Amino acid sequence: MYSDRITSLPPYLFATIDAAKANMKAKGVDVIDLGVGDPDQPTPPHIVDSMCDAVRNPATHRYPSYTGMLSFREAATNWCKESRGLDLDPATEALTLIGSKEGVAHLPLAFINPGDIALCPDPAYPVYKIGTEFAGGKAHIMPLLEENDFLPDLEAISKDVLAKTKMMFLNYPNNPTSATADTKFFEEVVQFARENNIVVIHDNAYSEMCYDGYKAPSFLSVDGAMEVGMELYSLSKTYNMTGWRLAFAVGNKEAIQGFGKVKSNIDSGAFDAIQMAGITALSSSQQCVADMNKIYEERRDVLLKGLNGIGLDVKAPKATFYVWTPVPDGHDSIGFSKLLLEEAGIVATPGVGFGEHGEGYIRFALTQTAERISEAVGRMEKLTI
Structure with a gap:
């Protein structure tokens, strides 16, 4: 029924993540979504x-x-x-x-x-x-x-x-x-x-x-x-x-x-x-952009402090609202993302979803408040990694 170009396509990465997230929410889990890079603040x-x-x-x-x-x-x-x-x-x-x-x-x-x-x-x-x-x-x-x-x-x-x-x-x-x-x-x-x-x-x-x-x-x-x-x-x-x-x-x-x-x-x-x-x-004035960057910078610093505190070697990004994080020893990117979702209710994007050379990393998006990111860090601290 479908064309070859459609049947050869892999599932779109973020559609797959949305399905997994919805499944956890259906189980009553309070999910902290640091997956898709969709700003949580309204348009100015x-x-x-x-x-x-x-x-x-x-x-x-x-x-x-x-x-x-x-x-x-x-x-x-x-x-x-x-x-x-x-x-x-x-x-x-x-x-x-x-x-x-x-x-x-x-x-x-x-x-x-x-x-x-x-x-x-x-x-x-x-x-x-x-x-x-x-x-x-x-x-x-x-x-x-x-x-x-x-x-x-x-x-x-x-x-x-x-x-x-x-x-x-x-x-x-x-x-x-x-x-x-x-x-x-x-x-x-x-x-x-x-x-x-x-x-x-x-x-x-x-x-x-x-x-x-x-x-x-x-x-x-x-x-x-x-x-x-x-x-x-x-x-x-x-x-x-x-x-x-x-x-x-x-x-x-x-x-x-x-x-x-x-x-x-x-x-x-x-x-x-x-x-x-x-x-x-x-x-118009670009102050709204500068204001958002201050918010993302604060969130970045909260997440970096937490990730480095649990033993992950993460460098501070100078740009974007993503933190590219190496996975702990003994894990691959899909397995670690699955662990975060199922054991801590945290959505992160497996690096391999961006291509084979993304294996060994996961991506966090700074699209939750600093308080929610701090809570996510607290949940990660309780995991056995």
Whole structure:
């Protein structure tokens, strides 16, 4: 009944976690969910108010533009200028997305022919690989290893693979490892992409979730990056707008144009009222972002103190709202996640769910209050690990 591409898909990681969580709740367990990275705080009121006003305007009720409202793309490129120093043309170098997941899933359709290769990090957001395979391409895994600071080893990719490679996915600050990349690495990527004629897609969904004075660099800020790729920015985590589904792509004019052709044949664009709320988010004071980062930083510190207190060697992440934790000796990632859920009522994501190179780790999301995280730590202290 189903197509081969559907039957070959593994169960979506977070759907499986939701089922296990629901099973424990049905048994009456007080579950502390540190699994899916969905902000627990509401969207800031000024953004919600903007949306309400826009929804009442009948002009927003009609089909939106495929490429997104020019005024939203102007707000997006102005934000990129102010926050990243990027000079971008909103008419030709920016594109509105219905969330960055949609963008990641559809991008390979613009650049991948059947049999072509996309370089995909591992561990990683599963949609990089899935989107590639849906387009008929093949995903070549770039292992992200702790000894390499969770950066891919570009020199390890064979010439035979590179001869068929059309795309590369990168994501820093990184999900799930919370690793960061500096401009030196991005310069190496630009040179690598030029030499091998590769389109680079930098998924920058966690660009604003930074701590301890750290500021994540933009891939596009590196000389030559505009010639080889694009960057995706999401409003989901930055402004607690995960359910709103709004993001944007910026970068190389030809790449943006090709991606736009795909989207014009697949969707009808993001709802104008949501884009108008997005304009408010991007154009208003960014104090709400700074306030949320303080909350996440406090939660991070509570969790780190607890995890290190029970003997786990965990480094403080400078960005994202994830803590990437090695599992105790004698456990694998699924087994330890199962132990946490069944014996302590704590949901954490097994690292192997992000790819084979995620084995040996679990991911905690800082999406509960500091008090609930402290309670989770207390439950872990009572476990025999």
